[in-house]
Amino acid sequence: MSEAVPGSETSAAAPPAPRERPTMREVAALSGVSLKTVSRVVNEVPTVAPELVAKVHAAMDRLGFRPNLAASNLRRADGRTHTVGLLVEDVGNPFSAAVHRAVEDYAARHGVLVLSSSLDEDPERERRMVRALVARRVDGLIVVPASTDHRYLVAEQEAGTAVVFVDRLPTPLIGDAVVTDNREAAKAGVEHLIAAGHRRIAYLGDTDSLMTARERFAGYRDAMRAAESKGYVVDPADVIHGLRTTKAADQAAAALFSRRDAPTALFTSQNLVTIGAVEALHRMGLHHRVAIVGFDDFPLAQLLDPGVTVLAQQPAHMGRIAAELLFARLEGDRSPAEVHVIPSLLMRRGSGEIPGPE
Known part of the structure; x- marks a missing residue:
């Protein structure tokens, strides 16, 4: 892993140990409905009564449950999907494009696919795209955040999803970040x-x-x-x-x-x-x-x-450092979160x- 610029790192508590993801059975128990009903809600079957849908969604939110949309044949023996998510401001922006290419090149050398999306500085779109990527069981996320409140990611971190931020610091969440001076x-x-x-x-x-x-x-x-x-x-x-x-x-x-x-x-x-x-x-x-x-x-x-x-x-250097941080976490690095400050020229x-x- 590349070192940060001297004096540019800050430390925080080590990320929590991963916990098992909640299951549909747990959602059914908490919401007081059958497992079949939960399955129908997850699959968006339109015939489920609205009050039952509301109960199931409330239980899912409380448990931090996310449906697994990844096809089973994409699962590997190590339990990973060998995919990572990348959320940038705009893939057409030169800065975002350079970050994207650096992450993609690094991931390709490790046999990992990058799923990316533009956020257009929209906090709600950020949350929606994170949910979509986590539902597909990406192994980790690199995010150029639009939101100023990242507490919604706590459940994902606790479930073992590695997250690295680029260009902007997460708030009030603790996490690895790569930023400019x-x-x-x-x-x-x-x-x-x-x-x-x-x-x-x-x-x-x-x-x-x-x-x-x-x-x-x-x-x-x-x-x-x-x-x-x-x-x-x-x-x-x-x-x-x-x-x-x-x-x-x-x-x-x-x-x-x-x-x-x-x-x-x-x-x-x-x-x-x-x-x-x-x-x-x-x-x-x-x-x-x-x-x-x-x-x-x-x-x-x-x-x-x-x-x-x-x-x-x-940006290319920032993207590479972010990818190195993410893959180190995926390989079991439990050291305190770091902020790497990359100087501008x-x-x-x-x-x-x-x-x-x-």
């Missing part, structure tokens, strides 16, 4: 623009309900506040949150730089926001006048005019080096 990296990116002579630096950000977005905005504020004594200020009109698509970022950047008192530099919090902002600057003919540093790399960023300066996360390509006004 979001706050410090964002601070370094804004300081890079300050060093180039910019005093008015705008911020275009993702949904601020996301931990990563909050951390990156905090890094932006840290850098600007540290420079307050030199006359640097943050105009609330220069800060825009909630940008989820390139189109939204394009529109926000166009409005921002159409103002008479427009800032001279821009920090963007994720790759789709960066792409949208760059499109707006090129269309407006400002791409050689307005400096930009973006969080997250994206394909062909270095080929634009100018190349886009980014804080490049290492400042890639100077031209856009972030455009000098500020005299």
